[in-house]
Amino acid sequence: MEILKERIRRDGVNLGNGILKVDSFINHQVDPALMLAVGGALAARFAHLQPNKVFTAEISGIAPALLTALALGVPVLYARKSKPVTMHPNAIVESAPSHTKGKITDIIVSPEFLGPRDRVLIIDDFLASGQTIDALARCVQDAGARLVGIGAVVEKIFEGGRAALTHWNVPIESLAVIVNMDHGKIVFAE
Amino acid sequence: MEILKERIRRDGVNLGNGILKVDSFINHQVDPALMLAVGGALAARFAHLQPNKVFTAEISGIAPALLTALALGVPVLYARKSKPVTMHPNAIVESAPSHTKGKITDIIVSPEFLGPRDRVLIIDDFLASGQTIDALARCVQDAGARLVGIGAVVEKIFEGGRAALTHWNVPIESLAVIVNMDHGKIVFAE
Numbered sequence: 001m002e003i004l005k006e007r008i009r010r011d012g013v014n015l016g017n018g019i020l021k022v023d024s025f026i027n028h029q030v031d032p033a034l035m036l037a038v039g040g041a042l043a044a045r046f047a048h049l050q051p052n053k054v055f056t057a058e059i060s061g062i063a064p065a066l067l068t069a070l071a072l073g074v075p076v077l078y079a080r081k082s083k084p085v086t087m088h089p090n091a092i093v094e095s096a097p098s099h100t101k102g103k104i105t106d107i108i109v110s111p112e113f114l115g116p117r118d119r120v121l122i123i124d125d126f127l128a129s130g131q132t133i134d135a136l137a138r139c140v141q142d143a144g145a146r147l148v149g150i151g152a153v154v155e156k157i158f159e160g161g162r163a164a165l166t167h168w169n170v171p172i173e174s175l176a177v178i179v180n181m182d183h184g185k186i187v188f189a190e
Numbered sequence: 191m192e193i194l195k196e197r198i199r200r201d202g203v204n205l206g207n208g209i210l211k212v213d214s215f216i217n218h219q220v221d222p223a224l225m226l227a228v229g230g231a232l233a234a235r236f237a238h239l240q241p242n243k244v245f246t247a248e249i250s251g252i253a254p255a256l257l258t259a260l261a262l263g264v265p266v267l268y269a270r271k272s273k274p275v276t277m278h279p280n281a282i283v284e285s286a287p288s289h290t291k292g293k294i295t296d297i298i299v300s301p302e303f304l305g306p307r308d309r310v311l312i313i314d315d316f317l318a319s320g321q322t323i324d325a326l327a328r329c330v331q332d333a334g335a336r337l338v339g340i341g342a343v344v345e346k347i348f349e350g351g352r353a354a355l356t357h358w359n360v361p362i363e364s365l366a367v368i369v370n371m372d373h374g375k376i377v378f379a380e
Binding site for chain 1: 205209211213214215217218219220221222223225226248249252253256257259260263264265266267268270274275276277299300302303
């Protein structure tokens with residue numbers, strides 16, 4: 001997706017150690033018009049698989065997942081990382097190590113909103129190590145729902161997430177694939 | 191906003207003690223089409239004040255704030271509750287007691303994205319005690335930005351938030367105002 005890559009080149013900051021700062025337009029401040037285009041592009045790549053639900057993890061997955069769901073005309077469900085008082089008592093819980101926070105994070109979802117009738121598209125802002133997305137996919141499995149695809153806005157392919165997720169046997173699509181961030185560079189796949 | 195009130199009547203659950211469960215369409219699972227309408231309605235109420243930024247708190251404020259910002263054609267900024275590794279070192283930090291979590295929550299925002307040139311519209315999913323929104327408004331003040339309005343999707347007026355926020359001297363608008371939740375009821379203002 002060329003406008004996304006251009007925006008990353010212009011406003012993304014390579015902080016070193018594979019950390020890409022995109023908080024001026026993706027995950028602190030968000031550009032809604034860019035995100036609408038992102039949601040439309042992700043929806044177009046997965047519409048043929050007929051997902052009836054988009055699933056993501058709070059926090060920074062919410063914006064792209066919401067606009068992908070809007071484009072597909074289906075609900076979006078975001079897993080919580082702590083259990084609200086309003087949550088169903090028999091929640092589905094998986095856990096994932098958080099790459100940027102250095103701790104284990106719970107991924108919690110109510111069985112009211114994920115079940116055997118669901119065809120689920122997972123959307124997140126980043127595909128890096130793939131561990132958060134793998135935990136989301138395990139929640140889909142726990143619920144007896146069917147995973148149909150995995151989409152990300154930005155993929156850091158050198159962190160191995162795509163390889164770690166191939167065992168789910170579903171299409172994996174990212175709108176901007178970064179192959180190298182050494183020495184301050186941001187190099188996209190051809 | 192009649193379609194919102196109808197949805198709350200149909201799918202909202204009064205859990206007692208003033209707790210309204212709306213996690214099938216607002217804050218766990220989200221109905222993107224309803225949220226698009228919510229964002230459009232909030233934008234219409236504040237457009238004349240010419241906000242150039244929408245500001246909210248993660249997590250459940252993100253969806254309505256994003257779609258309000260989309261309708262206004264301005265960026266949305268969501269305050270973090272923990273500081274990501276990518277955050278600017280001189281963050282603006284305020285704190286608020288969380289009504290539903292029983293602890294103090296930090297509200298953290300980067301000074302890169304909030305400053306004296308900004309006319310800020312605060313949007314959140316709920317206006318209840320008003321304490322989270324008050325902390326957001328203090329961040330706006332700390333940054334030297336100008337607060338122009340406060341909008342919420344659902345207001346529980348009996349929790350006093352509107353009264354607690356009048357000292358900011360800006361318009362406060364909610365799309366569904368609940369006046370009474372006693373005995374399992376959900377009673378909207380006329």
